[in-house]
Amino acid sequence: MRFVLPLLLIASPALADERTDISNHRVAPELSDIALFVMAVGGVWFVRRALRKRFAKQAEGETRD
Secondary structure (H helix, E strand, C coil): CCCHHHHHHHHHHHHCCCCCCCCCCCCCCCHHHHHHHHHHHHHHHHHHHHHHHHHHHHHHHHHHC
16 A cells, blocks of 8 residues: 555656647746745745744743753
């Protein structure tokens, strides 16, 4: 069961639709680009918040001793 995800990742290019030789001119970012950017910003915010809490607890523990 734990080998299913790596196998799917390896097989995903083979399962993808074939592309045509027609190139599309992009005018604006795709919705997936915007979603990826929002997820990245959210991840950075979440990690920074967690680290701030962690270091605040460590600093609080040092002042009590």
